[in-house]
Amino acid sequence: MSEREPVTMMDAATRLDYEFTAGVAMSKNLHGYEQGKFIGQRCPKCKKVYVPSRGSCPTDGLPTDEIVELPNTGTVTTYCVVNVPFAGQSIEIPYICGQILLDGANLSFMGLLQEIPIDEVRMGLRVEAVWVPPEELGPTLASVKYFRPNGEPDADYETYKEYL
Amino acid sequence: MSQYPALTSGRRPVGVVSFAQYDNVRREDARNEVEMLMPVVTEVFGNIGITKDDVGFICSGSTDYLIGGPFSFVAALDAVGVWPPRAESHVEMDGAWALYEAWVLLQEGEIDAALVYCFGRSSMGDLSEIMAVQLDPYYLAPLWPDPTSLAALQAQALIDAGKATEADFAAVASRSRRSALDNPKAQVAYDRSAEELLAEDYEVAPLRRHALPPLTDGCAAVVLAAGDKAYEWCERPAFITGIDHRIETHSVGARDLTVSPSTRTAGEKAGVGTKKVDVAELHAPYAHQELILAEALGLGDGVSVNPSGGALAANPMMSAGLIRIGESARRIWSGQADRAVAHATSGPCLQQNLVCVLEGV
Numbered sequence A: 001m002s003e004r005e006p007v008t009m010m011d012a013a014t015r016l017d018y019e020f021t022a023g024v025a026m027s028k029n030l031h032g033y034e035q036g037k038f039i040g041q042r043c044p045k046c047k048k049v050y051v052p053s054r055g056s057c058p059t060d061g062l063p064t065d066e067i068v069e070l071p072n073t074g075t076v077t078t079y080c081v082v083n084v085p086f087a088g089q090s091i092e093i094p095y096i097c098g099q100i101l102l103d104g105a106n107l108s109f110m111g112l113l114q115e116i117p118i119d120e121v122r123m124g125l126r127v128e129a130v131w132v133p134p135e136e137l138g139p140t141l142a143s144v145k146y147f148r149p150n151g152e153p154d155a156d157y158e159t160y161k162e163y164l
Numbered sequence B: 001m002s003q004y005p006a007l008t009s010g011r012r013p014v015g016v017v018s019f020a021q022y023d024n025v026r027r028e029d030a031r032n033e034v035e036m037l038m039p040v041v042t043e044v045f046g047n048i049g050i051t052k053d054d055v056g057f058i059c060s061g062s063t064d065y066l067i068g069g070p071f072s073f074v075a076a077l078d079a080v081g082v083w084p085p086r087a088e089s090h091v092e093m094d095g096a097w098a099l100y101e102a103w104v105l106l107q108e109g110e111i112d113a114a115l116v117y118c119f120g121r122s123s124m125g126d127l128s129e130i131m132a133v134q135l136d137p138y139y140l141a142p143l144w145p146d147p148t149s150l151a152a153l154q155a156q157a158l159i160d161a162g163k164a165t166e167a168d169f170a171a172v173a174s175r176s177r178r179s180a181l182d183n184p185k186a187q188v189a190y191d192r193s194a195e196e197l198l199a200e201d202y203e204v205a206p207l208r209r210h211a212l213p214p215l216t217d218g219c220a221a222v223v224l225a226a227g228d229k230a231y232e233w234c235e236r237p238a239f240i241t242g243i244d245h246r247i248e249t250h251s252v253g254a255r256d257l258t259v260s261p262s263t264r265t266a267g268e269k270a271g272v273g274t275k276k277v278d279v280a281e282l283h284a285p286y287a288h289q290e291l292i293l294a295e296a297l298g299l300g301d302g303v304s305v306n307p308s309g310g311a312l313a314a315n316p317m318m319s320a321g322l323i324r325i326g327e328s329a330r331r332i333w334s335g336q337a338d339r340a341v342a343h344a345t346s347g348p349c350l351q352q353n354l355v356c357v358l359e360g361v
Helices: A024-034 B033-046 B072-079 B095-108 B127-132 B147-160 B166-182 B227-233 B261-269 B287-297 B320-333
Strands: A038-042 A066-070 A073-082 A095-102 A109-113 A126-131 A144-149 B014-021 B057-061 B088-091 B113-121 B202-204 B217-226 B238-247 B279-281 B339-346 B352-359
Touching (some): A024 A038, B014 B033, B014 B095, B014 B227, B014 B320, B033 B072, B033 B113, B033 B217, B057 B095, B072 B113, B088 B095, B095 B113, B095 B217, B095 B238, B095 B320, B095 B352, B127 B147, B147 B202, B147 B287, B166 B287, B217 B227, B238 B261, B238 B320, B261 B352, B279 B320, B320 B339, B320 B352
Parallel strands (some): A109 A144, B057 B088, B057 B113, B279 B339
Antiparallel strands (some): A073 A095, A095 A109, A126 A144, B014 B238, B113 B217, B238 B352, B339 B352
16 A cells, blocks of 8 residues: 555546526516516515516515516616627627616616627617517527617616616 | 523523424425525414514525525525615524524524524435535545435444334334324325335335435424513413534444434433423434434433424425424424424434424423
């Protein structure tokens, strides 16, 4: 034994597979994408609309049972120009990643911004969703191809300052 | 002047005043963890007519390995709603240990009440593989031993030592599943004799199907309250008079699996043997483990063991231990018992054990 080299390192590869349960509320949101719709839910107490909702209001701890269909338009609350390549990147750089606050929603989500020069993107930019063709719609946010300017004047900072 | 029992652990009387658990199911397909927890949290507050604003601390128990998502315990807080901000903590353990942390904080005296909750799902991944990841990463985990195989080694050791027989295992399972018939939250309940159960084939010898716990999705919650607050919310609080937890080496091969010295020590520290025990709820996922635990705790013939059916009736990961405390407390509230011993376990083959003694006045 003493003639052998000590073991200083070993590999122990681990792989665990899971089935994810979206949940009741998130399923409604995902099925909305199949129809080209943004489906959110409203808290019965604070009246905030979450899109997507995880089924509860994180502030009040109450079920967000009321279904709210949101429009196709929203505001860019903040954004980032992606210049750095990374593993698994599917979009050519540089591209713009924006936080989108849909009109009537109280939760923003991340979306791709296109049809605008990079140096013209800005906070408060008014945008609309561009969906994939109807035959490609599925229960995924990938059904939204990207967001693009809808031509409206920029939103007042006061209207979205809580959602940066 | 309110009456309190003498305390073996701590100086401030802290009582279990409310308990709720999910309908234990094999697989919850529709709801996510938040949606499972919300009705349970609502019930545990609703039972005693309070809201989240009445508790000064929240502590939860769960493990991200079951769900396969990082920080799932943070997301789970959405079920409570933590605004305005409040003190909160989490243990990567069964909810029984979250209760222990809350009990320690309540001893400090700054808060008077705490919410403890826990959740775990066995259906989202392969539990046999997930449980192997908790083992020693050099010598044991690379072999991917599943928990049933490890438990079978323990059961065989019991037989080899002449301490128990396969018929004893079947007797535990038969009694537990029969008791479970009275438990509306039980997932597996039946009236079958030990002889009948012994006719089953082995799952992993010497364990047959009846000696194994069910795979369960579930969650549970408890409210703890100190001193007068406990009486304000509960007519007969189940006061924690003793609580202690101990752990043994992670190396299964280095232990005598036929005994549980960590349970014995925890039981002594919690004062189990100082007075008569009416009820014991033991977290024994495998039937033979109840025999080891009963011996370690010195439980005599007069003790009603696992009247709920125990973990053989439903075994939601990270919750089955806290449920033992809740089931014990229920029997004190109702007057069925004056003194109960609740036990929770973690790790392979009863590696880590918590003992909680509950008393009513």
